[in-house]
Amino acid sequence: MEKLLEIKDLKVYFELKRSLLGKKRIVYAVDNVSFDVYKGETLGIVGESGCGKSTLARSLVGLNDITDGNVVFLGKDNLAKADSKRWHALRQEIQFIFQDPVASLNPRMTVAEIIAEPLNVYYPKMKDEEVLAKVLDMMHLVGLSDNQINRYPQEFSGGQCQRIGIARALVLNPKLIICDESVSALDVSIKAQIINLLKDLQKKLSLTVIFISHDLSVVKHICDRVLVMYLGNIMELATKEVIYKNHHHPYTQALLAAVPSANPKVEKHKHVKPLEGELPSPLHPPQGCVFSTRCPLADDGCKSARPELRYMDDGALVACFKA
Amino acid sequence: MPILEVKNLNVSFKTIDGVVQAVNNVSFNVEHGEVLGIVGESGSGKSQSVLAIMGLLASNATVTGSIKFLGQELVGVNTKALNKVRGNKLSIIFQDPMTSLNPYLTIKSQMTEVLMLHKGMSKHDAVIESIRMLDFVGIPEAKERIGLYPHEFSGGMRQRVMIAMALLCRPELLIADEPTTALDVTVQAQILKILRDLQTEFKMSIILITHDMGVVANACDRVNVMYAGQLMESGSLDNIFYEPQHPYTQALLASIPSLEHEVERLATIPGEPPNLLALPDGCVFQGRCHKVHQECKGGDVVVQDFGAGRFMKCNLMQNLTNGINQGITSNVVVN
Incomplete structure (x- = not known):
């Protein structure tokens, strides 16, 4: 399969204000992460929260500075070294769909203006009729009707606003779409509509999608492969089948076990102890394996050395000494 | 006798755009x-109906109907009488623990105040009792940490503090309004476990408000399904999950992606909830219901009582014998 993105040793650190004693304080938001994204996959x-998934996503569109590492797009562009001019060109190819559908739209612009804006930026010479035709195309594609074209975002519900956000992201024909919790703010019945829409569009336009979510059921429904992160590190990366049925990492196990099932019989017979404690501070990540402070399998070895990602027989990448 | 009886509860808000009917004849x-x-x-009226119970509605709200808690009427009584019940026999925890705790006061002073006020305890006893409660909800080193301010706790820990505070006076009824929505799944599992433990330990009643069917399946005995301010269906956990009668309940359950089984496309409910400023005549779900017919579009909707606390508000006639579902299949429109 062709690689769309090759991410190698990506580090995104944030420096905080110095403490009272003048010590440097660094948040290790994304710490040495490597993985590939293949063309056409989700x-x-x-x-x-706090595992670095949003920071990772934002650094792929230049919303965060990359501290170190390489992100190679389509085998040639290194996003980590791109200047603002290069980013301007790259954003045609990489688009972002945000979590809060209402806040991510300008309240003073009509639907037409919002969807047309990327076209005006990248194709300033495009004729008005052509822009309008494209805008209408996009609106039909995401399930909005013609008569809504001159309305403002506040006249729409959250689900409809998210449709506008999707139309705006797709109007330039990007290759890669990054969805950061794009359905989390929506109600159950609306969420299902938007999930179906994203799935359809992905197929229809053969898009590559990076779908970030804390909701494991939604991810299972929409994704081909899944990357599990914890405290800025990759714990496991595998196909959906492996992650949901034969996962290797104890954190993946704990995460899945914590999701309450909408089936009372399953819930009644679930006798797993919830994971204890909470995410350690990314200011002071544990010495060894980052998950060792909460891991039921951790021993002294886990607390002193950090496990590298390694391949399992089924092709999964796992960072755990016990797997 | 039930601990809480809500009868024909209506909550409406006067706004510049008109009257918003947030809760509509709920019992x-x-x-x-x-x-x-x-x-x-969102907008189904689940939070507003419990805020009405607590007497915490916004000032532009009008409440009619009756709310009887331990036999005492709560609608229309003055704040002084309400304050005797609230925080004492009746407690609430909210979704966002940060905004429900006072950031200027230590946990200690916020907790002891409750006990000194309602139970007339001395400061010394109140501190001991508060530490005991913090221990119970799983806050490590409660003795030291009781002196901290809310911002010094993580989200999950703050929610534990809220629960501990709500339990100080051993309430008969605890209302939990989306208590785990702001939390991560692993922390949510911890909090749900605490709620279950509490319930067995203190034998109290809980109203748990949530939009997450998984949380309901995990924690509840009985379920009320609300839509656009109305109670659409009510029944035991098994009734609602395995034999849902109302087209809305059926569609809602079908639209949740599940970890257990896979579907190519999620079933969806077409359209959106109605505007609470201009509710349609007849059934509030008519615009999105795949079983809608002429009589749903005007007049009163039939409330069908199946016995044993199981009922639904729908014109679609169901014959239930021994709780066995006859004649309906949950064929939900997939669009």
């Missing part, structure tokens, strides 16, 4:  | 020692 990134 | 009971789940999407 890659899910899951993990608890 | 339900909470029995001793049970966990009642209230599910629904």
